[in-house]
Amino acid sequence: MSSLNEKKVKQAITSSEIYRLVKDLLYFFREMKIVPGFFLLSVICSFLATLFNFLGLKLLIPLLRGIIEGDFRAALSHARPVRFLSRFFPHLQDNSAALFVLLLSIIFLSVIIKNALDYVASLSVGQQIRKADRNIRKIVIDRYLKFGKLYFDRVNITTTSHLIMNAAGGVTGQLKPLHRLLSQL
Numbered sequence: 001m002s003s004l005n006e007k008k009v010k011q012a013i014t015s016s017e018i019y020r021l022v023k024d025l026l027y028f029f030r031e032m033k034i035v036p037g038f039f040l041l042s043v044i045c046s047f048l049a050t051l052f053n054f055l056g057l058k059l060l061i062p063l064l065r066g067i068i069e070g071d072f073r074a075a076l077s078h079a080r081p082v083r084f085l086s087r088f089f090p091h092l093q094d095n096s097a098a099l100f101v102l103l104l105s106i107i108f109l110s111v112i113i114k115n116a117l118d119y120v121a122s123l124s125v126g127q128q129i130r131k132a133d134r135n136i137r138k139i140v141i142d143r144y145l146k147f148g149k150l151y152f153d154r155v156n157i158t159t160t161s162h163l164i165m166n167a168a169g170g171v172t173g174q175l176k177p178l179h180r181l182l183s184q185l
Helices: 002-031 036-069 080-088 090-094 096-145 149-154 157-172 175-184
Strands: none
Touching (some): 036 080, 036 096, 080 096, 096 157, 096 175, 157 175
């Protein structure tokens, strides 16, 4: 009985930690003027890109089968997109060469759409990461400008400039793995 309660407590702690981390992340986004919707757009584009990638891979089987057998009419029964398009173009059902071209076209189009969606996902997150980097650098430089002359007399300028440059890169560098995690979920 006590082990069951311990599991509940551990789950509650884990849930509260997750809540706190999400809350901290949203606070960070708000302070850095990052729009969470761009991360959501990136996740949606990544999901759609995965679907189009799956479509292209799934159509490779009927394509290879047609190449081996020399007849692509079997694609009508095994590939839904081909079957769907053959409803609108009934002459495709009798023409094996036209089915071959159709299969190649759908595969090619799915690869292009997948790559376009991946590109949009990268752009949306990249823009937000650049915005966060710019805002962090601005905050750090504003803070340094508030220090007195005595501080700058004691500290080496290369150390200060190195800190300013790396502070922003260290924080924004964590946004890329966050994007990768959300995209792969």
